[in-house]
Amino acid sequence: MSRRRNYSPDTIAVMERFxxxxxxxxxxxxxxxxxRFCADYSIDKRxxxxxxxxxxxxxxxxxxxxxxxxxxxxxxxxxxxxxxxMFVQYPTCPTSR
Numbered sequence: 001m002s003r004r005r006n007y008s009p010d011t012i013a014v015m016e017r018f019x020x021x022x023x024x025x026x027x028x029x030x031x032x033x034x035x036r037f038c039a040d041y042s043i044d045k046r047x048x049x050x051x052x053x054x055x056x057x058x059x060x061x062x063x064x065x066x067x068x069x070x071x072x073x074x075x076x077x078x079x080x081x082x083x084x085x086m087f088v089q090y091p092t093c094p095t096s097r
Contacts, residue, residue: 003058004054004056004057004058005056005057005058006056007055007056011060012055013082014065014079014080015051015055015060016055017078017079017082018060018064018065018068018079019052020086021068021072021074021078021079021086022034022037022068024086025068025072025074030071030072030073031072034048037067040067041063041064041066041067043061043064044059047059048064065079072087073087073088074086074087074088075087075088
């Protein structure tokens with residue numbers, strides 16, 4: 001198990017936005033389920049669930065953001081800064097339908 005980390009408030013905010021966007025993608029069926037998401041993108045499922053439950057754990061990786069940006073149309077600017085819309089205007093994103 002990873003030890004707790006003293007993340008900056010900015011890092012915690014990025015993680016919170018990541019999990020919020022992931023929930024929206026699940027609700028709009030852009031992602032089938034979390035097990036499949038972790039398997040498809042080589043994310044250790046145990047680490048994912050522990051990190052989601054406790055944001056202070058040291059498992060979060062920046063690479064987890066990429067599938068949401070690349071495949072689901074989540075805005076990288078929004079994920080990193082919280083500014084702008086959650087989704088960019090891609091044909092597959094829920095806000096463009």
